[in-house]
Amino acid sequence: MHHLRRAELATITRLRGPRRRASSELPLALTARNAKIAVVHDWCPNFRGGERVLARICKLFPNAEVFTLFDFLPKDVKQQYFEDVAFHASAANRLPLVQRYYRSLFFLCPFLIEQFDVTGYDAVISSSAAFARGVLTRPDQPHLCYVHSPIRYAWDEQFSYLEQGHLGFGPKGLLFRYMLHKLRTWDTRTAHGPDLMLANSSYVRSRIGRIYGRQAEVVYPPVALDELEFVAGKDDYYVTASFLAPYKRTDLVIQAFNEMPDRRLVIVGEGQQSQSLRAMARSNIVFTGYLPRRDYVRTVAKAKAMVFGGCEDFGIALAEAQACGTPLIAFGRGGACDIVQPFGETEDPTGILFERQSMASLKAAVELFEENQPAITPQACRANAARFSEERFDLAILKALAATLAMHVSR
Template sequence: MHHMRRAELETIARPKGLQRRVGSKLPLALADRNAKIAIVHDWCPDFRGGERVLSRICKIFPNAEVFTLFDFLPKDIKDQYFQDVAFHSSVANRLPMVQSYYRALFFLCPFLIEQFDVTGYDAVISSSAAFARGVITRPDQPHLCYVHSPIRYAWDEQFSYLEQGRLGFGPKGLVYRYMLHHLRTWDTRTAHGPDLMLANSSYVRSRIQRIYGRESQVVFPPVAIDELEFVADKDDYYVTASFLAPYKRTDLIIKAFNDMPSRRLVVVGEGQQSQGLRSMAGANVVFTGYLPRREFVRTVAKAKAMVFAGCEDFGIALAEAQACGTPLVAFGRGGAFDIVRPFGDIEDPTGILFGRQSVECLKEAIEVFERNETLITPQACRFNAARFSEDRFDLAMLKALAIAQSFHVRR
């Protein structure tokens, strides 16, 4: 629909960008916080990174309402993070026991997202890792899209997902491949609906350019830095924290620590791999399962380093670890590339980036970290985390929505 020129996109990241002219000599104002906004979010199975971003957007726009395909958030989470926010879910949310199989309904999700009527709102903000961006809007309605990721399992990670599901070229595998083909067609068509796209990392920005041929601006997700405990005096253990899914590569971390029995590893989180990972772990690896927020923060803050071997689109847990003063040992692709100030390349490093997803490469990175541990200080990590503050995110979102609105003023 409307593609942003690079010069216009760059203004979002710089305060001087507010002086960009929009058909007049007046500076571009920030968007109205009290506007009636429809926030469209793919689904809410749990309160993880995407839902934290959703919560912050709701705080920026107190009159916003949320539209989501599936809403499984417990009442205590709603009370804490979405107080007085109205949620609208799809008709499929009422299917019996849908929480156990909602992901298998992905082929219905494009249809379901198009059934939300958001045409009565001042503007639409989609929070999208899959389907939210495809909501139908009025031609004169501003639409800002915050992209957590293009649909992983439909594009560059299709083959790994099919392999994990043991979906070859038998009848079931062919049906899935055909449905993913149609999903890619829909995804490409709807990519040109939003007036402006924001990417949550440089990695996602490059994927948006390659897959959709669109420019986007990086706006890092918000991290509640002031709520995160800073600990300078570390304990003698490493931590990894994530939803235990295959692409997180927690298996690689456990294998590496199995080869290093003198080093302790704490694994925080649950997921479809929980049982298999526990069965392969050595005595030096401890699983905590899901932790309440305060205990999670304390566990991360006391660790000598957080280890992450996956390719995450951004990885709010990694940025939160930095805010706690905890160094990172992470695979050097995806969001970690934006978050870590790597040792050996830059002043005041905050962690180690390793180049290949292999046990040997990770073990070598741990060795490098321990040889240079005194040069990677908790204070540098905390200072680095200021780049991901909530105030910075709020201002970037207000600027971006104002730019999206400006297209319709000029018509």
């Protein structure tokens, strides 16, 4: 990068120094150069896993500014996690009642993301599960992309989403299929924009390789271990916690526990399926709705196990449960395979992985857990969660950005 100041070049040299440099020194080395970082994030409808990653990146770079298509974060969340961080939202964020239908504007999002002018910043970090990666940058501008997932509904889960939306091959269905085709074309074209890609799990890394033909290093999302209460003495209930969307497969968990009436299940979260899921649940299943952070952590920490039936790209709620000392019973695909130390395969197991998204497979996993519960200790779960610490995430991001900067210096 020919126009970097001497101080910036010195920072790169320090960052590429001995591997044993303490992680606490690396953030100081980078922030001391007063770098301006544009952090581009798809959208901020609420504060979930992707926004936690965004918050950590902003904390790591004090002069970062956020560019996002839609910003619906409450003021208290901004004050707690994004103090003094400037947010720039797209023009569509000002549309009347847009919070109700912003997801339906996906066909406009490639155009909208390209309207952000980030060319005046020292570097760009995109936090992308869909569109952020397509932001327009200068040819000599470092661009690091943290990939939460390739666009789910445009690629491998297109048919599932179309089925859930009752979109067949009528006029509306054909229109949606064509728009998804155009989105895939744009997505493929922009896949080679970033200098370096990071994947949030091994599962996402494999999808990046298959869809985009690019290699990516796995950097797990950050888990705030200090915020998560460790509870060794568990209560007599299971918990599942997520945004209640179809791909989370909370319906599968409910179906299984409907047939296990002697076992209690607590469901934390809200979403588009809230009403239909409540209607199908029997009396041994309780819905809490959305819980404040402290109550959420306490509920997860006291559960005998967290049950999850979906395929997550990573699943930060699963890693947080481990930090609370809570074992996992999860579908054995996606990020759960990175998080869980499976029973029967490791010396210190932290949960059970079941093979099929079926009621029978999930019920068998619950029974296997109860038969071997003493072998899956809360202490092992907490120790396992240390692999996902915030400090480890910070160090990985700093090293990746240093490598991205070095690519431009060497050109």
